[in-house]
Structures are given as structure tokens and as C-alpha cells.
Amino acid sequence: MSRMWGIHLGHNNSSPVFVQQLPGNIGEIEENTALHLECKVEPFGDDTLSIQWFHNGLPLKQGHRFRTFADFGLVSLDILNVYAEDSGNITCVAENAHGRAQTSAEFYCYPKSSILDQTKLPASVARIQQLEAPKGPFIEEEPEIVYKPAHFITPLSGSIKAAEGESVSFTAKAGPVEDNTLTHEWYFNNHPLMHANRFVTSQEFGVITMNILYLFPEDSGTYTLMVRNNTGQAHSTVDITVASNSSMITETFHPKSVNRILEIEAPKPEVPEVPDAEKVVPKITKVLESVPKCKEGTEVYVEARYTPTDDNQVIAEWYFNGTPIKHSNRHVMVHNPGHVSLVIRYTFVEDSGEYTLMIKNSKGQAQTSTKLEVEGGVGILGETMHPKSLGRIQEIEMPKPLPEEAKEKPVEPPKFTRGLQMVLLNEFSAPNKLQEGDAVKIDCTVSPVTDNQLRIEWLFNNYPLLHSNRMKMTNDLGYVSLEFPHICARDSGEYTCRAVSPHGTAEARIQLDVAATPSMFLNPQHEKSWRQIEAMENTVVERPPTPVLQYQAPSFTVGLANIKVTEGDTVVLQCKIQPVNDPSLRISWKFNAKNLFEASRHRHKYNVNDVILEIQKAVAEDSGTYECNAISSNGETSTQCDVIVEATDSLLLHTQNERTWSKIQELEAPQDLPEAPEVPFSAPKFTKSLESVKTLENESILLQTRIQPHDDPSLTVTWLKDGAPVSGSNRVHLVYQFGSVGLQIAYCRPTDAGEYTVVVANKQGTVTQNCKVEVEAIDNVVDTVQHEQSWTKIQQLEAPKELVEEVEDDKKFGTPSFVVPLQSVKDVAEGTVVKLEAKVKPANDANLMVVWYQNGRLLGASNRYIVKNELGKVSLEILYVMEQDAGDYRCVATNSAGQASTEAKLECSLRPSVLSDTQHQKALDRIQELEAPKPEKPEIEPVFLVQPRRMNCFMKKDY
Known part of the structure; x- marks a missing residue:
């Protein structure tokens, strides 16, 4: 774990020399103080020069307390807090390709006491001792009383016999009672009694007790009570014998129930098959x-x-x-x-x-x-139930005479009582001058107000004004307005308000001019600052060229080591590499000569010169050869190791407790059960007779009786109705529980009436019992007339009426003709609404059929097309025009007398998908002016003001 440092500038062929040595023998240093060691070495421009620090001949350990520094030949070591284990010799070794040099320093640090037993404030300690000193006259101590040796006043009894699960209590009395040094201990078979919640001990005024809450067989043995004081000891014993109970209860608590179960589960004798009877004629x-x-x-x-x-x-x-x-x-x-x-x-x-x-x-x-x-009966009631109500209804439904209609006043043609005027809605807007973004409203008044057929249309530059969320149109009792919350420059133009009714048309016009505001401010607000910014941005700072660094080929200072671990452990492969600051250095791992695959268990670490590979939760398949490759632009190297992962068993198949396993096999072994004796039963008999029942239709009935013996498993119960078996259904329920036999019918029908028989049989015999059931039927349909007059009236109303001969319409229509033909539409912008209209006669011909064609083909159906034919007015409306809608349109009207047609042409101009023209010409001119190339400055030949001199460049890196 050495610390290394290297710089590079040029080449040097001399071995390292310490110009300034370490201070040598420093002497004694106080613990927890800081230590600074410094020296100087030459040459400091050698790229192969490495600095290493050693403590007592071993590489200096890494830690946050040790901080090394090497810069321009200055080498230093700072120890932030010196401890006693840092005492000894500190050596700095400088080594390059041509030689080696070293310098040393020695110091000693004695450890301080871990506990501070000296006061920091002696005056305060003296004052505390003065306050804590005893007050008043001293009381003479009484002489210590010497008590007799410990002894038993009442010892433990001889022996106790108890059963498993019972509780026992031991009581003894020891003396001297007033001795506060008297203690006691319990022993079991000459061993200290273990602590458990089953053993509760107490000692009060010489009375010593122990309660065992519940006993186990292993509690059998000798219990000893030992009492001690400062002058002696005594003991007393008691023997306990615990009788164990059976661990499993195998005897039954209900022998009668067990015998009954065995009797029920006993195999039944086979019933011999009866041959089929001979067939006879029904x-x-x-x-x-x-x-x-x-x-x-x-x-x-x-x-x-x-x-x-x-x-x-x-x-x-x-x-x-x-x-x-x-x-x-x-x-x-x-x-x-x-x-x-x-x-x-x-x-x-x-x-x-x-x-x-x-x-x-x-x-x-x-x-x-x-x-x-x-x-057959009467099907419909024709007479009324309430003649008074019928008369009132007829009176109410009688047609009323219509009131005389008021004469309609002649409606005047529309006219504007006040022309269009502009109103600015902003408080700070300039009067009679529109700026982009202002809120504007133009309004007028029109009459007559009572004309419900009056329609208001707005035009912009003689074109219909398109609806938009920027505009709000109002028409309320003769007041007409158009409001712009935020007016734009493109809204400049002539606005026309047209009032249209069947009696005439009137128009009012107004011109709006909106001054546009620039969307971008391209002119500087501060000319002087703008020129200064340009000068600053055009200044080019010449920087010296970056020196080219030379790195050595990579090499491993500490290689990989072989590892042997158990399956499930973490494998850590670690090595060290140099140089540490080469940007072209790349690290890769291989497993058995193949690239190591990526996995969540594999963690790669590369910190300074440490290269680490962690394999978490290793498995047997991870065993093999691992290779670490280091590749840079100056060369490559590798190191490898072998990893062995020992596999463990995934399942434990052997028993851990042999005695317990044998006991379980013994308990689970099958046992021979005695056969239950067959219990004889008597012939069946009824203890309660059936009772006959008489009921109404849809009522429920229950036929119930009781029989003996009720516990005979071979007993069968059968119900018969008029000699035929009765089967269970959702309406009929058969009940047989613990000797109670019943037949329940949920809702009776007349068909359920008859004689019912219950048949009970077992191996000893058969008995029967009968009863009768009578069901009184209820009429389902009332087929008589309740109101004779209403029945007669209904027959009169439903009598067939005389047919009225249909009058044929002999009116004939002539050949259709177009009074107003279609008008061609040219230069229509893509996306606008187009409407083709024409008028055809005869308008009231019901057989007139109108068909539209485009470019000679039948016009297809589309949600963009709206086709209308109302009283001779024919129209085709295209909601938004597209490129494929351009062409020739023909409208054909056909009836039984002939056909007529009219044609028109539609031209559509495409909108560009990308707007390539400028929207602000002045802004474009300004941008082109700013982006125009500047004239190049004349090149000035460089002149050296100061002669070149040698400079030492270096790289600085903390390790």
C-alpha cells in the first residue's frame, strides 16, 4: 500500500537526489498533535520518478490522517493526529530508472491515559470537598454484631411423589433471621438449579420457598437448599419422584359412539339380483x-x-x-x-x-x-265503468272554437338606425388609434326589432367573417356588435354588417387600421453598451499550446491472488496498476479466456490504481480462471488467478434427531382395530299416524309421521300417491331425519289431491300408512261481462268501417329545368367552405330525383359533403375544401317526364405546408445586416517583447 507520485517535463538521465533531507531525529511528540515532514528532491522533471513512504520498513498505510504531497520537487507528509502506534522511523524513497535515494526521520509518541483522573479546576474541587464534609459532632460507630453460623430452624421434608403437570411447593425456615448477610441457593442433583419461569423462589424473614408451577418427568431427583452467612453454612435436601403420563391419548371417551360408527361402516351383505318379470299386454x-x-x-x-x-x-x-x-x-x-x-x-x-x-x-x-x-266467452269489455267520468272526458276532449287571429302588421325592410362605430375598451389606449393587442368593439343598431326572420351577417373585405375565439358576435333586440378582446395587425381591413330578411337587405361598413408592434426588438436600447459588448466578444485571447504528455506502458504492481471460497460467499479479486493518470487506459475482465458477462452479481471498481472485481453470492459455476487486462495507447498487460467455489448440498435429506425419528415411526405405525359386532334391529313400526288434509289451491301442506327403529341403516322410506311413487322436486320435499318422516308440498294444485301412502321397510319387515289430501281449485279467469253498456260500446267502436275510395292524383309534371344554374367558384383557398347552389322546377314533384357528379363520376359519400333538396332549391356544401375536391361538378335532375343538368367548375389553390416568406421585412433586413461578414483585420507580424526562457510545466495530482 505505497503512495506514489510522478510528474513529467522533458527527459533527465540522472539518479534522484534529496536536496533537503527529512529532519532526522525529531524526539518526543505529544499524542493527538499534528506532524509535518518535508523534503526536496531532484530531478523533479523525470517522468519515471516515483515517491514512496515507509513506516518502520513497511509501506505507509492508507488513512485520512496521512496526507502526502509532491509538487515541483517539494515532497511532504502531514499526519493530522499522531498516535502512539505511529512512533518509529518514517522513510521517504525516491526512485527512477537510473537510481534510488532515501531520507528518514524518527520520533516517539507516548500514549496518554484513556481516563483523565486529574482535575482541571483545583479551586472548584477544594470547594466541593468543603461542602461535602460531614457537619456537626461525629457519632461513634457501634461495634459489629457477630451472628451464629447459618442453620435450619425448619428443614425440608423427606420425599415427594407427584404426577406430571402438577405443581409442588417447598418451604424451609433458616436462621439467624436478623442476619442481613444470610443468602440461599438451590441445587438439583448437586448442580445449580437452572433459571426458568417454572421455578419461583422467595426469601422473607428467614422463610425460604420454591414453587414449581408444573412438573415434567425430567424434574425427578434430589433438590438441595444451601444457606450461607459470614460465619458458616448449612444445607437441607428433598427427593421428588414425577410419574409420567402417556404422550398420546389413544382410548376413546365415547365407546358407544365408536361402536355405532363401526356398525355403520361395516360392510353390508350383497342383495341378490331379482330376474325381470315376464312382459304382458298392457x-x-x-x-x-x-x-x-x-x-x-x-x-x-x-x-x-x-x-x-x-x-x-x-x-x-x-x-x-x-x-x-x-x-x-x-x-x-x-x-x-x-x-x-x-x-x-x-x-x-x-x-x-x-x-x-x-x-x-x-x-x-x-x-x-x-x-x-x-x-267460448266474451273477450273485450265495451261498456264504461264510470259513466259520469266518461261524460266529463268527452266534454273536455270536445274541440274548442278557435279565437280570431289578429291581423299581421306589414313588416318593414331592415335599416340601420345607427351606423357602425368603433369603441376602445382599454383604459389607457390612445383615442381613435388602434395598436396591436387593444380590446376593440364595433357596434350599431338595426330595425325592425320584432322581425323574427331578420338575420345578421358579418363580412371582412367582402368575404364571410370566419368564426374564431378571438371574436364575440352579439345580436340582441336590434343591438349588433362585434368585439375583439385582443386585436391583431392582420385584422386590419373593411368590416361590413349585413342585415338580411325576406323583405330586403341593408349594410353598414367601417374601416379598421391596426398599427403592428414588432414581435422582436432588434435595435439596441443602449448603443454604447452594445458597442462595448461587441468589442469584448470579438477579442481573441491567445493561449499557449497544451504540452503533450508521455505515459509509460501499463503494468500491475500487485497481481491477482488465487481464492478458495464456499458457495454463497463473496469473491473479491483485487490488483494494482500504474500509471494511474493515463486517459487512454482501459480495464477489461475475462473468465476462462472469454469476456466476463454482465450480471447484477458482478461489481467492477476502478479507483486511482486499485482495480477490484466483486462476485456476490458465488455459485459453483463461478469456479475458473479470471484474467484482468489493462490496455492503453502505449501497450497492454494482464494478470490472472484461479477461483475455486466449493458447492454445498441444496437439500438436507438425513434426519437430525435419530431418536425422535424412531419415535415418530413407532407412533405412526398402523394398529389393528377390532371388528364391531352386528347389532340386530326389530321390524319397523309407526309411533305416530298420518292425518288427512283439506286445503285451498296454492297453499302448502305437510304430511308427517314417526317410525322406529330410526337408527337402522337398512331402513328405506317410500311415498306413493294413488299407488304411484312420488319423486322429489322444487315443489315437493321428502324429509327423513332421526325417525321423523315427512312429505312437504310448497304450493298445492288440484292435481295434488288424492290418497298418499308412506311405505317403510327394512330386513325384518314392511309397514304402510295412508291419508287423503283434498285441494279446492280457484277460478283463474273471469270470463263474464261486468259492464254490459261498455261491452256494447267497445263492439261498436271495433266494428269494421266502410272503406273510402282513394282519389288518384291526376296532376302531371313537365320535364325538369334549372331556373338558376350552378355558378363556378375560382381561387378558393384550401380549407375554406364552398357551397354550390341551383334552383330547379317543378318544385312540388314528389318523384323528382337529384344526383351529383364530380369529373364524370358519381359523387361519393363523405362527412365533408352536405347535399340538400328542399322545394326546388338544390345545394352541395363542402365543409373544408381539399386538393382532390377541384374539378367539374354536374347536377342532374330526373323525373318521369325527362331530365335536366347544370355544370360548374371548382378551382382550389393549395396552401404551402411551410411558410418560407418573411412576415417582417424590416426585421429580416436587420438580421441580414447583423449576420453579414465583417471585413478581415490586416495581419500584423508578431514581435517578441521578451526573449523566450525555459519554463517548467507540471501536472498536480493528489493521491
Whole structure:
């Protein structure tokens, strides 16, 4: 860790010599003082000269206390705070390519005491001692009392037996009680008792206690209480035996529940398969009943029963007048084993006819029929419910006589009662003189005020004034104004206010001249200062040429060292290089002869002459050869080292506690469970009977009973309605919980009426119970007339009216012709609005069709085109004109008698995308004048006022 310094100016072939030596033996130096060592060396212009400092033969360590300096042959070392470890010999070595020289200095620094025990203010210390001195007469000290040796008044009891988890307490009394030097200690098996929150000890007036809050088996042993004072000691012992409990509770607290679970989980005997019964021809056991005559809108329910009920191949089909009934939301067809039903939710007159049910299977078929007759009713109520209200409504809706219209007064043509006048809105504006940026308003008054067809138009230089946020137009009851919050120079010109109505036109004009203000101030405000600035900026300071520095080829003073680390550690590769101030020096790293890749784990550092590479969290793949290359314009060099990273296991697969692992395997081993004995059950029986129910339609009912035994796993419950099984649905809920059996119907229908049977069976037998359910139906549709007069009136209003013969329009129109043709538009600026207008007759021909063409092609649709055809007035408006809109436009009007056309031409001038012309000619002339080349000054031959002499140039660098 040497400190080096080098300068360069020219070449020198002599070895270094110290012109001024270090002071030699300095002597003793007080700690924490500053030390300055200084010497001078020649030649100081040698680029190979290096300065090194040594302390007791070793390179001087780096630190903020040591500051070295070398400038123009002056070499110095400053130690900011001298410590005792700095004592010894300080040597400065100057070395170049031709030789070596050195000079030394020696000093000693004795360390100061780390604690200051001497007072800084003796007078203050004397005063404090005086204040702290004892006051009054001294009291004679009493002689010290000598107590008896420590002994037990009540020793500990013999032995204690306790169970794991219990708490125990020890109590003993020791003396002498009044001795304040009496202490006690507890021992367990002749070892000091460990500190834990389970052991609570106390000593009060000779009574010594220890409570063990909860015991473990390892607490078994001998406990010793030792008491001491200044004259002796005594001890007492007690034995504790702790009985351990089982670490796992494997016995059940509910043996009945365990037996029941084993009984339920026991395998069930297999049920033998029953062979299918022989198929037979279906037979109708209950035919379809005749349906009484019903009114339109009522619900009809028909049902039939058949045998066999156990044939799963039976098919039930319904026919209406010999045709299969189509599926619809009005027809609900239900087919359960042995039972078939049909529900028509609301009937129409068209439902009258013969209904046939056909039962089929592989052996044959059977059928039954019934007839249905539906009586039609009145569909619409035509009589009023409130005749008084109807009369009042007719009175209110009766047409009123129209009031006489007032005669319209003749409307006068528009005229300006006051012409356009200019009003300045700024307080400090000059009267009758406009400046750019002023707020201006021009206004006038127009009559008649009551003409609602009056329209105001503004023109600027005879062109329509474009709308802008810089302008505000007002038209309020005859008062017309145009306001400019900030007027610009381009607003200069003639403004025309035009009042237009169907009765005439009137105009008012005014001329505005706006004086422009320059946007840039190009003339100097202070001519004298401007000339002085020009003179200062044109002055050229001649500087001497920069000397060319020569650097030596790079070399490593300290090379890389081999490193061996463990995976996960940080690898630090460090080396030193010279020269340190070469701007062309470049450092690069290689790994196994390839460029080292960039990564977040790799950190490069290059500080002065230290070159460092840090590899954080090293992995086994980082092992290899690392090479540091230093390249400059004067040469290149390299140094390398080997890095070995030892890999570690990523997973620990072996057990850390062999005894615990064996215990876990023992606990987790499967145990043989005894088989549960089979519990016999009795035949089922009902403890509560079913009750019959009578209810209204849409009400809910609950059929409930109780059975025994309720814990038989083989017990089955089945519900039947009229002999057919009842299946659960969102309306029908089957309940069976802990011996309670129930059937709940959420909202009843007439079809739910009948006899319900619950069948309960197990291996020992079968029992049944019956009840009846009656459902009273509610009429769904009121099909009788409530107001006979209203019904008659509605029929009268809905009766078909006599058709009125259409009168054909025999008016014929002639060939179309254009009264006002299209007008060509020339020199239109790009982006403006263009409107092509024409008038055509006949104006009231409904079959007249108008088509527009551009350059012989049909005009395409666009949001920029607005085409109108209103009462003979035809127009095409282009919102903003573009280059492709220029060309010939033709308007063609066609009807049944012929066609006519008119043509016009549109010319569009393009706007430049870049404004290349100046907007301020005077400013441009001034800029060209300023940027014109100045005449060159005549060259004056240089003259040496002072003869050249040799100068020493140097570079200064702090290390």
C-alpha cells in the first residue's frame, strides 16, 4: 500500500537526489498533535520518478490522517493526529530508472491515559470537598454484631411423589433471621438449579420457598437448599419422584359412539339380483273420465291407470282428434309407472274435441278416449265503468272554437338606425388609434326589432367573417356588435354588417387600421453598451499550446491472488496498476479466456490504481480462471488467478434427531382395530299416524309421521300417491331425519289431491300408512261481462268501417329545368367552405330525383359533403375544401317526364405546408445586416517583447 507520485517535463538521465533531507531525529511528540515532514528532491522533471513512504520498513498505510504531497520537487507528509502506534522511523524513497535515494526521520509518541483522573479546576474541587464534609459532632460507630453460623430452624421434608403437570411447593425456615448477610441457593442433583419461569423462589424473614408451577418427568431427583452467612453454612435436601403420563391419548371417551360408527361402516351383505318379470299386454285399469262442459280459460285435468306397472318399456301417447298432441306450455303430460295424466292449464274453444290415450309395449297396446267441450266467452269489455267520468272526458276532449287571429302588421325592410362605430375598451389606449393587442368593439343598431326572420351577417373585405375565439358576435333586440378582446395587425381591413330578411337587405361598413408592434426588438436600447459588448466578444485571447504528455506502458504492481471460497460467499479479486493518470487506459475482465458477462452479481471498481472485481453470492459455476487486462495507447498487460467455489448440498435429506425419528415411526405405525359386532334391529313400526288434509289451491301442506327403529341403516322410506311413487322436486320435499318422516308440498294444485301412502321397510319387515289430501281449485279467469253498456260500446267502436275510395292524383309534371344554374367558384383557398347552389322546377314533384357528379363520376359519400333538396332549391356544401375536391361538378335532375343538368367548375389553390416568406421585412433586413461578414483585420507580424526562457510545466495530482 505505497503512495506514489510522478510528474513529467522533458527527459533527465540522472539518479534522484534529496536536496533537503527529512529532519532526522525529531524526539518526543505529544499524542493527538499534528506532524509535518518535508523534503526536496531532484530531478523533479523525470517522468519515471516515483515517491514512496515507509513506516518502520513497511509501506505507509492508507488513512485520512496521512496526507502526502509532491509538487515541483517539494515532497511532504502531514499526519493530522499522531498516535502512539505511529512512533518509529518514517522513510521517504525516491526512485527512477537510473537510481534510488532515501531520507528518514524518527520520533516517539507516548500514549496518554484513556481516563483523565486529574482535575482541571483545583479551586472548584477544594470547594466541593468543603461542602461535602460531614457537619456537626461525629457519632461513634457501634461495634459489629457477630451472628451464629447459618442453620435450619425448619428443614425440608423427606420425599415427594407427584404426577406430571402438577405443581409442588417447598418451604424451609433458616436462621439467624436478623442476619442481613444470610443468602440461599438451590441445587438439583448437586448442580445449580437452572433459571426458568417454572421455578419461583422467595426469601422473607428467614422463610425460604420454591414453587414449581408444573412438573415434567425430567424434574425427578434430589433438590438441595444451601444457606450461607459470614460465619458458616448449612444445607437441607428433598427427593421428588414425577410419574409420567402417556404422550398420546389413544382410548376413546365415547365407546358407544365408536361402536355405532363401526356398525355403520361395516360392510353390508350383497342383495341378490331379482330376474325381470315376464312382459304382458298392457291393460287399462282406470279409463279416462268424461269431462263436463267448461268455460274458456279454465284448467282441465284427466288421468288413467294401467298395468303392468313394473314394465320400463311402456310408452304413453296422447292424441287429439286422431293427431298427436304437440308439446306446449299449456299441456302438461305426466307419466309415472301405472299412472298417466294430462293437464290443460287454460283452455280455448279450439281445444274442444276427442282426446285419446294409447299405452304401448313390445307385447301390444291399449287405449281409452274422452271428449272435451269448451264454451267460448266474451273477450273485450265495451261498456264504461264510470259513466259520469266518461261524460266529463268527452266534454273536455270536445274541440274548442278557435279565437280570431289578429291581423299581421306589414313588416318593414331592415335599416340601420345607427351606423357602425368603433369603441376602445382599454383604459389607457390612445383615442381613435388602434395598436396591436387593444380590446376593440364595433357596434350599431338595426330595425325592425320584432322581425323574427331578420338575420345578421358579418363580412371582412367582402368575404364571410370566419368564426374564431378571438371574436364575440352579439345580436340582441336590434343591438349588433362585434368585439375583439385582443386585436391583431392582420385584422386590419373593411368590416361590413349585413342585415338580411325576406323583405330586403341593408349594410353598414367601417374601416379598421391596426398599427403592428414588432414581435422582436432588434435595435439596441443602449448603443454604447452594445458597442462595448461587441468589442469584448470579438477579442481573441491567445493561449499557449497544451504540452503533450508521455505515459509509460501499463503494468500491475500487485497481481491477482488465487481464492478458495464456499458457495454463497463473496469473491473479491483485487490488483494494482500504474500509471494511474493515463486517459487512454482501459480495464477489461475475462473468465476462462472469454469476456466476463454482465450480471447484477458482478461489481467492477476502478479507483486511482486499485482495480477490484466483486462476485456476490458465488455459485459453483463461478469456479475458473479470471484474467484482468489493462490496455492503453502505449501497450497492454494482464494478470490472472484461479477461483475455486466449493458447492454445498441444496437439500438436507438425513434426519437430525435419530431418536425422535424412531419415535415418530413407532407412533405412526398402523394398529389393528377390532371388528364391531352386528347389532340386530326389530321390524319397523309407526309411533305416530298420518292425518288427512283439506286445503285451498296454492297453499302448502305437510304430511308427517314417526317410525322406529330410526337408527337402522337398512331402513328405506317410500311415498306413493294413488299407488304411484312420488319423486322429489322444487315443489315437493321428502324429509327423513332421526325417525321423523315427512312429505312437504310448497304450493298445492288440484292435481295434488288424492290418497298418499308412506311405505317403510327394512330386513325384518314392511309397514304402510295412508291419508287423503283434498285441494279446492280457484277460478283463474273471469270470463263474464261486468259492464254490459261498455261491452256494447267497445263492439261498436271495433266494428269494421266502410272503406273510402282513394282519389288518384291526376296532376302531371313537365320535364325538369334549372331556373338558376350552378355558378363556378375560382381561387378558393384550401380549407375554406364552398357551397354550390341551383334552383330547379317543378318544385312540388314528389318523384323528382337529384344526383351529383364530380369529373364524370358519381359523387361519393363523405362527412365533408352536405347535399340538400328542399322545394326546388338544390345545394352541395363542402365543409373544408381539399386538393382532390377541384374539378367539374354536374347536377342532374330526373323525373318521369325527362331530365335536366347544370355544370360548374371548382378551382382550389393549395396552401404551402411551410411558410418560407418573411412576415417582417424590416426585421429580416436587420438580421441580414447583423449576420453579414465583417471585413478581415490586416495581419500584423508578431514581435517578441521578451526573449523566450525555459519554463517548467507540471501536472498536480493528489493521491
